[in-house]
Amino acid sequence: MQKKSNVHFNRHLLVATLVIGSFCTVLNQTLLTTAYPDLMKDFSVSTATVQWLTTGFLLVNGIMIPISAYFMNNISTKKLYMAAMFTFLLGTIICFMAPTFNLLLTGRVVQAMGVGISLPLLQTIMLTIYPEDERGKALGITGIVVGLAPAVGPTLSGWIIDQYSWRYLFAILIPIVIIVLIMSMVFMKDVLPLNSSKMDxxxxxxxxxxxxxxxxxxxxxxxxxxxxxxxxxxxxxxxxxxxxxxxxxxxxxxxxLQIKVFESRIFLRTAILSGVVNMAMVGAEMVLPLYIQDVRHLSPFHSGLVLLPGALLLGIMMPITGSLFDKFGAKYLAIIGMSLLTVGTLALCTLTETTAINFIIVVYAIRMLGVSMVMMPVTTAGMNSLPDSLLSHGTAVNNTVRQLFSSIGTAILVSFLTQTTLRHMPAKSEMTTSPTEYKTKALQATLDGYNTAFIVASVFCVIGLIMAFFLKGNKPKQDKGLHV
Structure with a gap:
């Protein structure tokens, strides 16, 4: 039986507690990317091994997301959020103090367990404490966390690595998370209704x-x-x-996990569209820094700076596009946003070794503007189609779909990039017979790989654009025929 919560709380302070805490946790997805060379040197591990600090984090994070719906229905909001943040804090302390690589990886896994609960919890709470006609703005605020934090990570970590040790990447988070835990004791309330059930x-x-x-x-x-x-x-x-x-x-x-949420056609369409957008966004976000560093020979820090204006634009626009959704609905925002994302991605299909960096900065910013117009408005439209009793399940399903699509998109783009580069790479014998020509051909093969990856990303964008036209109406009539 569902128990409705009627607690009194200060919404602004509760949201501040959620956003600050979740920003710290999501930031960790990309915080270590520029620290890999230092970590490989300190722990004497290979590139394939050090990658597990990110791969393992995302893997455990993805596993925890479906489990989050059960926790939200069976554990009080305050206890669950504090448990998630304490788990993240414990993992961060382990990482900061880790004397071995295995212990560092263990810390990352513990961090991911906290993040896998805190992020869906953030979105579900925001959907619950705001009325339906303000949910676009509410999820726009969460979009700052989801979109801005991972994008800022490489730039922030690049600066810290240049100035200090990689351990400071974790040290800066510890006092902030402790403050969030103290804030949680005072401002976090049991705002989610419980629907207790036995564990299957x-x-x-x-x-x-x-x-x-x-x-x-x-x-x-x-x-x-x-x-x-x-x-x-x-x-x-x-x-x-x-x-x-x-x-x-x-x-x-x-x-x-209540997968009957897919019986809502609006939720089904928006979940798939949100996943396709993630395929186009995350895959390209991974490929572009590789081009900037490998072909243009810029440092990881400068690579992060190239992407920073787009990341900041995304953070600024998320609440704005959320408010626009509350007024106009998702369809037109999604069409315009997918058009911008498609145009921006197509512009990256002809990269050369002399492509102006300012051009890349502008194009990437256009892509992020497009993402801001699609991601949270589409998610909000889907969540609004569900009854309140299914919000926790809808959030878990939505995040799981996005995580899977991101992994699929990244795998496909990396596969095309690698295979195209290898197929166009000149024979190794030319290294001795014509070294200058070999170098030229090898560079072109590398560029062909990157351009092919962006062509594939453009296909994802076109699919998303077509899907946007099938969203219902300007401001969809909500389909709330689902019940638990």
Whole structure:
């Protein structure tokens, strides 16, 4: 039975507590990218090994997201948020003090467990404490966290690495998270209704193995290739276990994760569109810094600076486009946003070794403007189609879809980039017979790889643009026929 909450709270202070805490947690997704060379040197590990600090973080984060819906329905809001932030703090302290690489990786895994709960919790609370006609603005505020924090990460970490040790990446977070925990004691309230249910233990096991298998398979396909036995096994098992998980949820009276949210056609369309946007955004965000560093030979810090104006524009625009959604709905915003994202991505399909950096800055900013007009308005439209009793499940499903699509998009782009580069690379014998010509051809092969990756990203954008035209009306009539 669902218990409705009627507690009194200061909304502004509660939101401030949520946003500051969640910004710290989401920042960690990209905070270590520029620290890899230092970490490889300090711990004497390979590139493939050090990558697990990010891959493992995202993997555990993705596994925890589906579990978050159960926690939100069975644990009081205040206790759950404080537990998530304390878990993140514990992981951050472990990372800061880690004397070995294995302990550093352990800290990252503990951090990810906290993030996998805190982010869906942030979105569900925001949807609950704001009335429906203000939810666009509410999710626009959360968009600052979701969009700005990962984008700022590389620039911030590049500056810290240049000035101090990599340990300061974690040291700066510890006092902030402690302050957030103190704020949580005072300002966080039990604003989410509880719908207590007994744990169906096979469900979290199937969810963990299924979604974990999919995320792991897509995370390693860039290095190992689509034909690798481990990749194939991981993806096939992941698909099978997710299917079994889904069938079990439909059969349960009180499911662990309510996938009936997909019965809302609005939610289904917006979840897929949001996932496609993530494919185009995250994959390109990963490829562009590689081009800036490998082809243009700029430092990681300067690479981050190139992307920073776009990241700041995204952060500024998220609340604005959220408010525009409250007035005009999602359809036209999504069409305009996907058009900008498509144009911006197409402009990156012809990169050369002399492409003006200012051109890249402007084009990337156009892409981020497009993302700001699509991501949160589309998500809000989908969540508004659900009854309040399904908001926690809808948030978990939405975030899981986005995480999966991001992994798929990244895997596909890296695969095209790698395979195109290898296919166009000149024969190694030319290194001795014609070294100058070999260098020229090798550079062109590398550029062909990057341009092909952006062509594929453009295809994702076009698919998203077509889907935007199928969103209902200007301000959709909400479909709330779903109940638990």
């Amino acid at each position: 233990w096979p469900s979290p096991i199937l969810s963990t193995l299924g979604f974990g298998g999919l995320l792991y398979g897509f995370s390693i396909v860039g290095n190992r290739g689509w034909g690798n036995p481990v990749v194939i096994t991981s993806l096939v098992l992941g698909v099978i276990l997710v299917y079994v998980f889904g069938k079990r949820q439909l059969a349960l009276k009180n499911p662990f």
